Amino acid sequence: MTRVIGYIVLFLLHTAFSCSPGWTQFGNSCYHVSTEHESWMDGMRMCQMHGGYLAHVESQSEDDFLKQLMKQNGIDEAWLGGSDWTMEGTWVWEPDGHMFLYSNFAQGRPNNYQGENCLSKEHGHSYKWDDDDCDSHRSYFCEKPAVGNVNGIIG
Structure with missing residues (x-):
C-alpha cells in the first residue's frame, strides 16, 4: 500500500511540474537551448521574453546536463548567465547578481583577454567554461522554473 501511494505521489509531482514545448526539464528548472x-x-x-534568464549553473550534474544538450543539438559554444562586467574577476549570475557557488572554468580561464566579461560553455574547452567577448554571437541556454500544472492536481 505504501509503495502504491509513493507511485501516486511521484506521478502527481511529475504531472504538476512540467515545461513548455521546446524546453527540457532538469530538477526544478526548464531549459531551452537556442540554435x-x-x-x-x-x-x-x-x-527574458520567454519568462527566463540565461542559465545559472549551480552544480556538476546541471553542468553535465547542459553538456548533453549541447552534444544532442550539435552546439559548439553557448552563452550562460554569468558575467564579471560589474567588477573584473568577480563572477555573478545575471540579472540577480548572486556570486558563483560552483564553477567549471577551463584551465587558464577566465583570462579577461581583451576585456572579456561574459560566460560561455565551449566544446573546444571540453565543455568547460570560458570568458568571452559579450558581443560575440553564439547559441545560448535559457532557464526558467518548472511551472505548476494546476490542471493536473485535483483538490
Missing part, C-alpha cells in the same frame, strides 16, 4: 546565434545581451533578452 540561433546572438550576443550575450540579446540572448538574455530572448530568454
Whole structure:
C-alpha cells in the first residue's frame, strides 16, 4: 500500500511540474537551448521574453546536463548567465547578481583577454567554461522554473 501511494505521489509531482514545448526539464528548472546565434545581451533578452534568464549553473550534474544538450543539438559554444562586467574577476549570475557557488572554468580561464566579461560553455574547452567577448554571437541556454500544472492536481 505504501509503495502504491509513493507511485501516486511521484506521478502527481511529475504531472504538476512540467515545461513548455521546446524546453527540457532538469530538477526544478526548464531549459531551452537556442540554435540561433546572438550576443550575450540579446540572448538574455530572448530568454527574458520567454519568462527566463540565461542559465545559472549551480552544480556538476546541471553542468553535465547542459553538456548533453549541447552534444544532442550539435552546439559548439553557448552563452550562460554569468558575467564579471560589474567588477573584473568577480563572477555573478545575471540579472540577480548572486556570486558563483560552483564553477567549471577551463584551465587558464577566465583570462579577461581583451576585456572579456561574459560566460560561455565551449566544446573546444571540453565543455568547460570560458570568458568571452559579450558581443560575440553564439547559441545560448535559457532557464526558467518548472511551472505548476494546476490542471493536473485535483483538490
